[in-house]
Amino acid sequence: MEKDMLDEVYFPHENAREHQDALVMEAYSAIKERKSMLVHAPTGIGKTASVLAPALSVAMKKGLTVFFLTSRHTQHKIAIDTLKQIKKRHGIKFSVADIIGKKWMCLQPAANIMNSADFADYCKSLREESKCEFYTNTRKKSRAATVSAEKVLMESKELGPYDIGTLKDECEKQKLCPYEMAAIIGKDAHVIVADYYYIFSPSVRDSLFSRIEKKLEECIIIVDEAHNLPSRIRDLMTAKLSNNILERALKEAKKFKFSEAAEMLISIKGAIDDLSRDLSIDKEEKLIDKEDFTGLLKKDMDYGQIVSELEDAGDDIREAQKHSYTGSVAKFLQAWLGQDEGFARIISKRGYMGRDLVTVSYRCLDPSMVSRDIIKKSHSTIMMSGTLNPTFMYKDILGFEHDAIERELENPFPENNRLNIIIPETTTKFTRRNKEEFGKIADICSNIVNRIPGCTAIFFPSYLLRDSIYNFFNGKCKKTMFLEKPRMTKEEKEGMIERFKGYKKHGAVLLGVASGSFGEGIDMPGVLKCVIVAGLPLQKPDLETKELIDYYEKKFGKGFDYGYVIPALTKSLQNAGRCIRSEKDHGIIIFLDERFAWQNYYKFFPKDMDFKISRVYESRIEDFFSQKAS
Numbered sequence: 001m002e003k004d005m006l007d008e009v010y011f012p013h014e015n016a017r018e019h020q021d022a023l024v025m026e027a028y029s030a031i032k033e034r035k036s037m038l039v040h041a042p043t044g045i046g047k048t049a050s051v052l053a054p055a056l057s058v059a060m061k062k063g064l065t066v067f068f069l070t071s072r073h074t075q076h077k078i079a080i081d082t083l084k085q086i087k088k089r090h091g092i093k094f095s096v097a098d099i100i101g102k103k104w105m106c107l108q109p110a111a112n113i114m115n116s117a118d119f120a121d122y123c124k125s126l127r128e129e130s131k132c133e134f135y136t137n138t139r140k141k142s143r144a145a146t147v148s149a150e151k152v153l154m155e156s157k158e159l160g161p162y163d164i165g166t167l168k169d170e171c172e173k174q175k176l177c178p179y180e181m182a183a184i185i186g187k188d189a190h191v192i193v194a195d196y197y198y199i200f201s202p203s204v205r206d207s208l209f210s211r212i213e214k215k216l217e218e219c220i221i222i223v224d225e226a227h228n229l230p231s232r233i234r235d236l237m238t239a240k241l242s243n244n245i246l247e248r249a250l251k252e253a254k255k256f257k258f259s260e261a262a263e264m265l266i267s268i269k270g271a272i273d274d275l276s277r278d279l280s281i282d283k284e285e286k287l288i289d290k291e292d293f294t295g296l297l298k299k300d301m302d303y304g305q306i307v308s309e310l311e312d313a314g315d316d317i318r319e320a321q322k323h324s325y326t327g328s329v330a331k332f333l334q335a336w337l338g339q340d341e342g343f344a345r346i347i348s349k350r351g352y353m354g355r356d357l358v359t360v361s362y363r364c365l366d367p368s369m370v371s372r373d374i375i376k377k378s379h380s381t382i383m384m385s386g387t388l389n390p391t392f393m394y395k396d397i398l399g400f401e402h403d404a405i406e407r408e409l410e411n412p413f414p415e416n417n418r419l420n421i422i423i424p425e426t427t428t429k430f431t432r433r434n435k436e437e438f439g440k441i442a443d444i445c446s447n448i449v450n451r452i453p454g455c456t457a458i459f460f461p462s463y464l465l466r467d468s469i470y471n472f473f474n475g476k477c478k479k480t481m482f483l484e485k486p487r488m489t490k491e492e493k494e495g496m497i498e499r500f501k502g503y504k505k506h507g508a509v510l511l512g513v514a515s516g517s518f519g520e521g522i523d524m525p526g527v528l529k530c531v532i533v534a535g536l537p538l539q540k541p542d543l544e545t546k547e548l549i550d551y552y553e554k555k556f557g558k559g560f561d562y563g564y565v566i567p568a569l570t571k572s573l574q575n576a577g578r579c580i581r582s583e584k585d586h587g588i589i590i591f592l593d594e595r596f597a598w599q600n601y602y603k604f605f606p607k608d609m610d611f612k613i614s615r616v617y618e619s620r621i622e623d624f625f626s627q628k629a630s
Contacts, residue, residue, distance in 0.1 A: 009054040010092070012085035019409050020046050028054035030405050031220055031380045038226075038391040038400065039384040040408040040606070043577055047384050048075075048224070049082050052191075055220045055382070056086065059190050060094060064379055065214055066191045067199055070224040071232065072521050073100065073164075079193045079224075080163045087161070096161035097186035099194040099208075105168065105178040107134050110322050117331065118323035125319055134177040138184070145184050148174050156185050186212040196229060200370055201236050216377045225520075226383035227570050230367040230397055237364035239335035241328075242357060243272055249310075249325035252317050261313040261326060264306050268329065271296035276349050276358045285348035285543050293336060293345075293360065307333045335362055342366030344547040363544050365551045372399025387573045389606050393566055396556050410608040417586040418579075419624045422602075422613045424594040428461055428535030433468075441534055442472035444592060444617075449509050450478050451621050452588070454529035455500065457510040459519055459575040461537040466511055469534070477509060484512040493517045501527050512575075520574035529587045529625075531579040536593050536601070538568045561604075569604050572596075586628055588621060 006016065009028050016024060023041060030037045031054060041047045048068075055066045068079050076098055083096050103111050103119040108126070111119060126132040138149045145153065152170055156162045162170070162185075164178075171178040186192050189212075197204050199221060209215070223229055246269045253262035274296060275288060294303055307330050314327020336345075344363045349356050375381045375398065388394055391406040411418075426441045449456045456479075460466035463486055470483070482500050485492070497518075500510055504527050512518040514537035539545045545563065553559025572591065579587040595601055597613050605611065614620060 007090065008057065010057045010086050010090050011053045012049050012082055012089055016050075017044075017046055017412060019412050020050050023047070023050040023407070023409065024054055026405065026407060027051045027382060028057070030382070031055055031058045034380055035403065035405055036375055036378075036381040036400055037383070037405040037407065038388060038394055039382065040386070040388040040391055041384055042386045042409065042411045042606075043581055044412045044583060045409055047386075048078055049085075051222055051382055051384060052079060052082055053086060055222055055380075056083070056094065056191060059220055060092070062379075064218050064220055065189060066220045066222065068191060068193045068222045068224065069196050069199060070193070071196055071228055072225065074521065075224055076100070076193050077163055079191075080161050083161045083191060093157070094190040095157050095185060095188050096191045096193065097182045097189040097212075098162065098164045098167065099179070099182045099186065099192060099198060100164050101195060102179045105164070105182070107168075107172060107175075107178065108132065114323045115328075117328060118318065121315070121318050121324070121327060122322050125315075132177070134171070134175060135180060137175050138177045138180040149176055149181060149184055152176060152181055153184055161191075180211075183208070183211040186214075196223070196232050197236055199374060200229070200233050202370065216374065217379065219378050221374065221378045221381040223381070223383045225385050226394065227385045227387045227574075229371070229383065230394070231567075233367035233370050234364045237367075237370060239332050239362045240359055241272075241332040241361075242359040243269060244352075244357060245325050245328060246272070249329050252321075252324060252326050253313060256313070256317050256320065258313040258316075258326070261309050264301065264309060265326070265329065267297060267300050268306075268333075272347070272358055272360055275347050275360070276356075279347070279349040279358075284350055285346055287543060287547075288345050288347050288360075290336065290340065290345060303333070303337075332360075332362075336360075338362060342369050342551070344544060346543050346547075348543075361544075363547075365544075365548050366397075366555075368397060368399030375400055375404075386577055387570050389570075389573070390566070390604060393558075393562055396558075397552070397562060408606070411606075413580055413583050413585070415610065417583075419588045419620065420576075420591075420609050420611045421588065421617055421620060422591045422596045422611050423615065423617050424597040424613060425615055426592060427594050428465055429593075429595065433465070435472075438469045439472045441469050441592065442476060445469070445532055445534060446473055446476035446478075447618060448530065448532060448590060448621065450476075451618060451625075452507065452530045453625050454505075454507050455503055455509070455524075455527050456507070456530040456532065457512060457518065457528055457575075457578055458532040458534055459512050459514050459516075459537075459572075461514055461535045463513055463516075465535060466513060470511060473511075479503075480506075480508040482508060482510045484510065484516050484518055486516070488517045497522065497524065500524075514571045514575055518578070519571065520577070522578060523581050524578065525581040525585055528579050528585075530590065530621075531576050531587070532590045532592055533572045533575050534592045536568050536595050537571045538564060565601060566604055569601060573606075588624060590617070 009024055059066045103116055127135050130136055140146055168178045171181050198208055199205050246265055250265045253265055297303055310326050310330035314324040314330055317324040317326055342365050344365055346361045349358050395404055445458055480503055500508055549559040549563035552562040576589045579589050
């Protein structure tokens with residue numbers, strides 16, 4: 001790419017990498033022409049700079065705002081660093097706001113103990129009653145910025161872009177609210193780096209846009225790691241209520257003497273008990289209709305009155321103890337009245353801590369109900385990921401127009417730096433889960449790990465399967481083992497990675513789970529020499545999965561692929577992507593399950609992966625590393 005063009009699009013580096021220049025120009029052209037784009041671009045191409053730079057260029061020329069959306073805090077930093085490089089290289093002035101979840105930006109000591117819904121109500125009540133010093137130090141009663149806030153705003157423009165950590169530090173010194181400060185910066189920002197829900201949650205988006213005085217039509221939306229977006233939107237639009245929450249709400253109502261609310265909560269619990277009476281170990285869940293639930297409640301009282309009474313009680317309880325289960329029940333009852341199309345209503349029962357946990361869910365199946373309008377109204381929307389493959393599926397399920405641009409780029413790293421093998425000798429298929437099969441998987445995994453001159457990561461479909469296979473693997477593996485734990489904290493995760501890196505020379509093995517803490521979003525360049533994806537991480541075939549398959553079959557004629565097969569392969573490819581993170585890395589990626597070689601799965605792998613389907617994996621591994629050593 002010519003230097004003049006690199007300067008025109010504010011590219012942050014002296015030169016563009018192979019394949020990167022084409023992506024830069026396509027993104028620039030699409031954004032200028034108000035078109036949307038889906039980009040499958042493997043690690044190493046430099047997606048962030050390739051799309052963010054031309055988006056900023058167009059935004060500054062046309063008075064638009066770029067939203068760079070990502071679910072990972074590490075990617076926030078990459079985006080901010082890219083913008084700093086643009087500012088330094090081109091000597092241009094622009095403003096950037098970095099925003100994470102409001103709760104995690106809050107400096108109030110009580111914020112960490114609350115769930116997000118309770119925090120939102122707690123924050124609102126503190127603001128309205130002028131009880132938050134951080135807020136009152138940031139905003140005047142007219143909502144204009146205070147002198148202290150204006151000072152931080154000017155500093156962020158001159159010294160920034162500020163990442164969220166720097167902004168929180170500055171706000172803590174001045175006793176300012178980091179979220180409100182980010183909103184003040186965001187009002188004039190050319191770029192806002194934020195989580196998905198700041199755009200794809202209707203209520204959160206409306207609140208933010210009101211504060212920063214933006215219009216969706218004047219925004220360029222960039223979604224990073226967009227393969228996660230469909231499930232994130234479905235989660236955002238799903239509402240759940242359990243007997244556990246109801247019992248806690250009832251204790252609250254009695255504690256604060258809301259006798260009418262308590263009676264209503266007893267009626268709601270009774271309705272759920274009635275609906276779940278025929279559920280057992282053999283039948284853990286079933287579909288229900290809207291009226292199955294509301295009809296039972298309407299026998300005793302007006303549904304709207306129940307919602308109103310519980311909302312009022314929840315507000316009063318929240319003032320006293322910062323959070324309210326009663327208020328959560330009211331929100332669920334409101335959500336339950338939503339539309340039928342694209343949703344499933346399910347009641348389930350399972351054992352939990354020695355008792356039955358019954359949950360009623362209003363589950364979103366169709367993310368396009370939210371994303372379609374955003375894509376249509378925005379100036380331009382670009383979805384990108386290293387595993388946005390096949391792009392046509394995401395185009396369908398997210399509701400892109402037919403003229404949206406689809407781009408699938410090939411892996412930029414040297415082909416001889418990697419070896420991709422499918423070993424079709426075992427399976428984690430449900431009907432074959434037995435000790436004999438677990439032993440075979442353990443044998444093959446240990447044979448591989450013991451031959452790798454360095455570190456290996458093995459990803460299993462679940463913790464249960466991992467532990468079942470580990471019982472056989474433990475006595476055969478000659479290397480130090482690291483076992484991922486469920487629900488690891490950020491500190492635990494970072495600590496394990498650092499200890500694992502310490503075995504770079506001697507070699508160790510990390511036994512993780514496909515959807516766990518290490519399955520995506522971690523970088524260990526030069527450390528991992530091998531990744532084994534042991535088993536196909538298919539979603540549990542529960543009612544929600546079956547409803548999703550049926551819904552996509554009805555809508556696109558591709559229910560099994562869209563609702564079951566491709567999401568599992570995407571997880572597998574994300575796991576595999578942990579291996580080679582730079583052009584200097586070399587390693588082996590192994591898919592260990594006979595189903596990976598079946599045509600109905602194999603056809604969805606990226607074409608440039610060049611798999612070797614082989615049972616003589618030992619010699620291939622040894623040959624690969626002996627060539628690298630010579």
